Amino acid sequence: MKCFQFYLGERKDDPKTTKSTLVPSSCSAFADRDVRQSGSELNSQNMSDASTESRGRNQFPSLSERPNNLQVFTVAELKAATKNFSRSTKLGEGGFGCVYRGVIKSSDDPLKRVDVAVKQLGSRGMQGHKEWITEVNVLGVVEHPNLVRLIGYCAEDDERGIQRLLIYEFMPNGSVEDHLSVKSEAPLSWAMRLKIAQDAARGLAYLHEEMEFQIIFRDFKASNILLDEDWNAKLSDFGLARLGPSEGLTHVSTAVVGTMGYAAPEYIQTGRLTSKSDVWSYGVFLYELITGRRPLDRNRPRNEQKLLEWVKPYLSDAKKFQQILDPRLERKHLIKSAHKLSLVANRCLARHAKTRPKMSEVVAMVNQVVAASVEIGSPRPPLKAVGQKETEEGAGKKNKRRIMDARVVEGGWLVRIWSSKHVKTY
Template identity: 75%
Template sequence: MKCFQFYGGEKKEEPKTPKPDSVQPSFTDNERRQSGSEFNSQNTSDTSTESRTRTQFPNLSERPSNLKAFTFSEMKQATKNFSRTAKLGEGGFGCVFKGVIKSSEDPAKKIDVAIKQLGKRGLQGHKEWVTEVNVLGVVEHPNLVKLVGYCAEDDERGIQRLLIYEYMPNGSVEDHLSIKSVIPLTWAMRLRIALDAARGLTYLHEEMDFQIIFRDFKSSNILLDEEWNAKLSDFGLARLGPPEGLTHVSTAVVGTIGYAAPEYIQTGRLTSKSDVWSFGVFLYELITGRRPLDRNRPRSEQKLLEWVKPYLSDARKFQLILDPRLERKQILKSAHKLSLVANRCLSRLPKTRPKMSEVLEMINQVVEASIGLGNPEAPLKPKKTFEEVEAKGKRRIRDMKIGDGSWLGRVWASKIMKTC
C-alpha cells in the first residue's frame, strides 16, 4: 500500500490573519492510478494552528540522547558496501539494508542493525530524516523501534543521510497478515500485537510532557522483534500535538490510503484522534486478514471498512468476515469484542473516539476474557472494565459512521459481550 502526500513539506509559518489554504493532491503517477479521486482535499481555514514555539520536535541538543553518530565509511563496512545481498527492502524513504556493527556497550560484541538510506528525494526526504532523529532521539519505549544512531555527511559523493535501527528479524505485521505468509499469525499473537501497538500509541499521545501524533499508523509500520514483540516504526511523518488551549494542528495531509481519518483528509486538521481512527482500521485488519485497500479483490470488497459493514449487525454473519486461516468458531466471541473496540475507534466524530489509553484498557479486557489464549504479555491492570468503558460510549453510537455511509446503529446486545 502506497504512502500518499498531498503536497511536499509542512505548512510555512502562517500570517497573523490566516487565509484559507487549498490542500491539493500531489500523487506520484503510480499513486494516482491507485487512488483515483477518492482523497480529494477541500479548502480549509486554519483558525486553530500550532504554536510558533512548538513547530519543531524537541532538539537533540536540548534533551539527553544516546544516539551515536556514524561515518559513511562505517556504514559501507557494516553493509558490505551496500551489497544487494544485505538489502532488506525499499520504501518511500529509500532502501533498507541489514548491517553489523560493534555494540556500544561491549565493543567486542557485534550486533545486527537495520540501516535505512535516504533516497534522492530532495528536501522533503531530508525533513523526514530529521524528524526521525528528533523523535526517536528523545523518546524510548519497549513498543517503539529503537534508533541506534545516524549518519550525516556531505562531500563530493553528495548528501548522505542514514538511520541505524535495532534489527527486527520477524519483519512487519503486514508481512504476516499477507496471503503469501506461509504461517499466519495466530489469534493470540494478533491480540498481543494489538496490545503492544496500543501501548506504543498511548505512550506517544499521553505519557510524555509533549504529545506526538504518529500520522502514518499502519501494519507495515509495526515491526516484530525476535520474541515477536510489536514495535512502532517509521516516524518520518510524525508531528507534535497541538499546544494547550488549541484543538488541532494544521498540516499538509499525508498518510496512507485506507488508514487516514476522514476529517483529516477533508480539512488538514490533525489531532491524536486521527491515529485512533487508523488504529481502528488496523484492528479490522487483524480480524479479517485483509488490507484496508486491495485493488486485486472484487470491486465490492476492495475497501475493507465498506466490505465489513453489512456483517457487523448480526453475530451470525460476523463470522463470515473472520480471517479464514484462523479457527473461526474458537475465536468468534473474542473477535466480536475486538470489533466493538474497533467500532469505537471508527466513530465518525473525532471527539467521540476514545483516547488510546481507553482503547488499551478495552483490549486488555478482550484478552483477559478470551479463554485459552494464555497471557500474551502481562496486560496492564485496567482502570475500568470493558463493559464500563463500552457503556460510556453507547449513547454516542448513533454518531458512528465510516466515510459517508452509516455505521452501526446500535451495539450488539450485552449478552454477546458476556458470553466469553
Template identity: 70%
Template sequence: MKCFSFPNTEKNDEPGTIKSMSIGSTSTSMYTDQDTRRSGSEFNSQNVSELSTASSVKSFAIMSQRQSNLREFTFSEMKTATKSFSRSVMIGEGGFGGVYRGVIRSTDDPHKKIDVAVKQLSRRGLQGHREWVTEVNVLGVVQHPNLVKLLGHCAEDDERGIQRLLVYEYMPNRSVQDHLSSRFQTPLSWATRMRIAQDAARGLAYLHEGMDFQIIFRDFKSSNILLDDQWNAKLSDFGLARLGPSDGLSHVSTAVVGTIGYAAPEYIQTGHLTSKIDVWSYGVFLYELITGRRPFDRNRPKNEQKMLDWVRPHLSNKKKFELILDPKLEGKYSLKSAQKLAAVANRCLVRQAKSRPKMSEILEMVNRIMETTDIGVPEHPIMSLAAEEDSIESKRERLKRIFLDPLTGENSCLNCGTWRPKVVMINMLGRPEK
C-alpha cells in the first residue's frame, strides 16, 4: 500500500495535496494543503489538470438545471456578516483562501440570526472559480444529514477583481483532523470515533449509491470531515468532486488530484476514476481514527512516517495490535471493536479496486460493529467548543460584575464619590466569600 512520497525540499508537516499529475510523464505538480489552488502557472497552459477540471465543471452542468434553494448574497452582505473579513473571526485558512465565522439573518424571520461559515476563495487563477462552480452545483441540489449544508453563495466581479464566496452552516466543533492532532487537549473518545466512522460511511454511501447519479468525492480525508454541535460528522469541501461513470463506462479518466496518503494506487498510476478510490480513502481514514496518526507525517521516525506501512506488522496478533491504538485514548477503548474496525479498513485497502466492497456494504459492516460490540459511551462534554467559548465569555462577564459593578455607575465610569476600599475574598468558584 504505497503512499505518495514528498520531495526532499518539503518542510511542511501537513500532508501534501496533489493538484495535477500528467500520466505517463515524469513531471508532477505537488502542493501542500496550504498551497493548494495557489499556483497561477497551471492556469496559463492547456495541461491535463486544466482540461480535466473544465470537463468536471461541464459534467456537473446537468445538476445546475435542478432546483436549488441556495440564497444569493451580495459582497456587501458578506462584509457585514464577517466584520469586513476580520482576522478575529477567521476560523480556517488554506490555499483556497480564508474561512470566517459570520452571522446572517434568517429569511423566514428577519429578527433571527444564524451563525455561518463563509469561505472566500482566492482571486488568483481560474481553479478556484471552477471549484466554486462545482461546489455550488453539487451542494445546491444534494442534501443529506452527513453532508455539510451549503446555504448560499456570492459571485461579484468589479474593479476589485473576482469575488467568489460560499456560505455554509456553521460547524462549531471543527474538523476530525483537528481533534486527532494535538490541537485540543481532550481527545475524541472511542465511542465518538465509532460514530464518526458511521456518519462518514453514511455520507459516502449516499454520494455513491443514494441518488440517480453518482458523485465521487475525490478528496475524502479527516480535514474534510466536520463536526456539528452534537458531534455529528459531515463531509465538506466538494470542489474536486466528479460525476461517476455512466452509459456503461467503467471509469472516468481525469488528472490525478487528492491528498498524499489518501489516494488509491490505481488512481495514481492510471488516472482512472471510480467510486472505489473513495473506498480506499475511507480505509485510510479508519486507521487514522484507530491510531490518531496522519497518513503521512514527516515529523516521525522514517520507518513510521507512512501510517499504512507502520501499522501492517502490528495486525498479526492482539498484543501487537494494541501498540497502534491512539495513546491519547489512555486505554479507554473497546479492543474488540477496534480490531473489527481495522478488519473493515483492510477490506477497503485491497489493492485490486474491484475487490473492495461498496460503501453501502461498508456501512452495514460498521453498523454491525456498533450493534454487536460494546463501544462505550461518548465522553465528550455536552457543550460544543463554541459553547465552551461562550461559557468562558460568561465567566468573564461574571467576574466583571463582581469587581466592577460596585465601582461603576450607570455610565461605567468610576464612581469615586461613593466607593470605599474593601477587601473582597474570592473563593474557588469565582464568588465573593461571605
C-alpha cells in the first residue's frame, strides 16, 4: 500500500484566521459530508495541518509504510458485489458519494460469503480524495473491536475515470443516532446506552493512547458510531482524522472541520487541535445518551435547540435532573446512574482543555458507572432492530449555521453556555 500517503498538506505558519467547515448536528448523517464538500473544494489549500511550534520540522512519517491486511479490489469485483451499484443495494448518499451493500467472498474461506458496505467516492475534488486516502491509511493500520474494520479498497481507472472505493465490514444495526432519533421505533435501553458509552470511550482511548502514534478522530458524533449484529458500538468514518502532535509539541493547527454542536470551543476559536477536542465531543455525546436529544436541533423550541444550554438549569438539583432524562427510558433504578454519567460528561466538558481527563481516565470512570448500575440489568437490543439499514453516512441538506460556544467551570457545572460567536463556514 505504499502508493498511499497520509495527507499532511504543505507546512505553513499558523494562519491569522481559521477557515471552518462545520455542519449543524441537527442534520441527518449524510449531510455531514455535504458541508465539507462546499468548504474543502473552495479552500483545499487551507486544509493543511501545521503547528506553531513545528515550523521547519519534517512531516510525520507516512502511515502507509506500516504493514496492513487490506485487500485490493477491482471495479469489476465491486460491480459484481453490488449488482453493478444497483439502486436496490444503495444504503445512502452523502457528500462523499454513495454507500452500497455488497456481498464478497471471504478471504479465509472462498466458499463463504461476507456482507460488506461499499463506499464510492463521488466527484468532490481533491479534498474527497484526501479523505479517502486518510481512511485507507488510518483504518489500514489500526485494529480494535470498537473501530469499524476496513476490509479493503479500490483505486482503478475505467471508462468513467479514476474509481476510488472503500470496503467496510457491514454494520446491520445502523448508527447510534438512528436509535436516539425521536422517529426510532426501537429506543435503546439504559443498559445499552451505558455499553455504547463504554465501547465508544474504548475506541477513542485506543486511538489516543494505545499506539506508538496518536490519532485524533476530529469528527466524533452519534452518527459515526455504528452497531454491529451483536450491538457492539464501533467508531466509523475516519476521513477527517489527523495525527496528533509530535513529542514535545502541544497541538496541531488545522482548518476547523467537523460538526456543529460537537466541536470543542477552543478548536473552533483557534484551530488548535488536541486529543482533548475529542474528549469534549465525547462529553456532548454522553448528554445525547442521557437526554435522547441532538446537540443542536432547530426543530425544537428556541430555548431547547442547544442541548448544553437546555440541560444547564437541571444539573444542580437531583429532582430537576430527572426532567432531562429521555422520556422513552424506564426511569426506575436509572436516575442515579444517569446522574453519575452526567458527572463524567461534565469532566469532559471542562472549559480549559488541559483539565479534561484523558480518554483512558474516562474509560475508568464510565466503567465505574456501569459497575454501580448492575441493578439495571444486562444490555439487550431494542425490541425492533433497524433492519438492514446502513448508516455509515446519512442523507440531508446543506446548512450554514452559527457556531455556539459552550463553557463549563473546572468543577464540571455549566455556567455560561453558547455565547454567540460567528465562525465562517463554506
